[in-house]
Amino acid sequence: MDDQVRLLADWFRTNNWPVLPCPACSKGRLRAEDKNIQSEQSPSTYGWEHADDGDPTDIRGLFHGLLYCSDGYCREQVVVVGDYAVQRDLVDDNLDNYYRVRMIHPPVEVVEVPESVPTSIRQTLVRAAGVAWRDPSAGIGLLRQSVERLMDERQISASRPSGGFRPLHERITEFRSVEPDVADLLEAVKWVGNEGTHPGGLETSDFVEAALLVELALNILYRTDTSALQARARRIVAAKRWVP
Template sequence: MPVDPALSVLAKPLESGQAWPRPSCPTCQSGFVRFSSPTEVESHESSSARGHDAFEPEWITGTFVVQGECENPECRQSIHGTGNYGVDYSDRSNYDDYGPSYSSYYTITHLHPPMLMMPIPGSAPDNVREGVLRASRVLFADPGLAATALRATVELFLTHAGVAATTPSGKFRSAHERIEEWRDADPGRPEVADLLFAVKWLGNAGTHEDADLTVIEVLDGARVLDEAFHRLFTGPDIQARARRINAAKGPSRRP
């Protein structure tokens, strides 16, 4: 499956009363997570300001908690979420004689267990799998760190592929140099290498002290890496399956 579009919806503030997206369950990966209504906890500063003569609803801020559960009856994985909320003009209501209507807006900062940022091919090595999980854990809390973790996932793949992470003298090699070596080892790899370079550049941007990457931008990087891994892992698996069917001239029942 491609990168879950529900994650892009969760990356944006959700208005009170708006239907929450149903992301794929990170545990069974076959069910979908249904979220309950958030529970708001107004901040002390916000509640103290309510007595001010100039108080406006837009001053209200706080945190919220939300709970989800996988709809797959064989799974029922619980998901716990937290984040920040604030009050602003409603996007779903019209002005009336009494002025504008207001709504709470919820911004997710953490989900546990984390939603998988991208699918992990079954034939991917364990270190690559762990790299994707690491990036997924911080996607909403720190997009820059998530982008850096995606770049590290590329480097973990290169290590698995036999491209050394250090020079003979023990000096660390750059990701760019390692991708070039991997690309040059096989003339059929330039397109996949371009995908890996793109993830590398995004990860570089995430490491800067003034990094301002958004969750949406990191998810774009995950789509690029997903395509690279599809070509590296999923594509060969499907081709091997096709060869077995062709050889059997019908269904192949080899394990």
């Protein structure tokens, strides 16, 4: 997972935007310029200075704007929407403006996976990235669905011989006999996903952690096969010279 994407799980200073990867090209990064981002103070916080215990950190609001890809050929534009607040810096006690992203369209990739990961899994991960910053429980629910798609791709049946629906836990248990370490990662995602169905829901930081588990599982299962290159290196080392 890109380090800058992880920063979306929390508030950041308005002059310190995460430099996100472009969703359209593999080269550019999304740039935020002040002229393209507007913040709007919520009317309910207009009168903070007149309140007896008024504090500028009571100020709340929204922001909206556009980010642009830095690649000269791509120039993809991405809509961003989120919350705006004034907070006091814990180190120097200065007041600063902060944003927290709630929606990015088109979505910025969260789970980075090898090219060979099947489309059905990739599409579910993009849907997860599309909702997670606004509704992390829904995002984790879609991560859980990506595990179901992985079980499909690995021919782990979704139904019992009697015809009944097979819960995800049962499918992962069967998969454990083939890939025990990966099964642990997937079962952890399933348990987090179960939490998301309870009242109160989950935080964006929980989504990021669950996404990291899915990412690790997919990287183990679909990692690039380097065995041929490693075997060739061993032949060169054994010969102590370049061999064609």
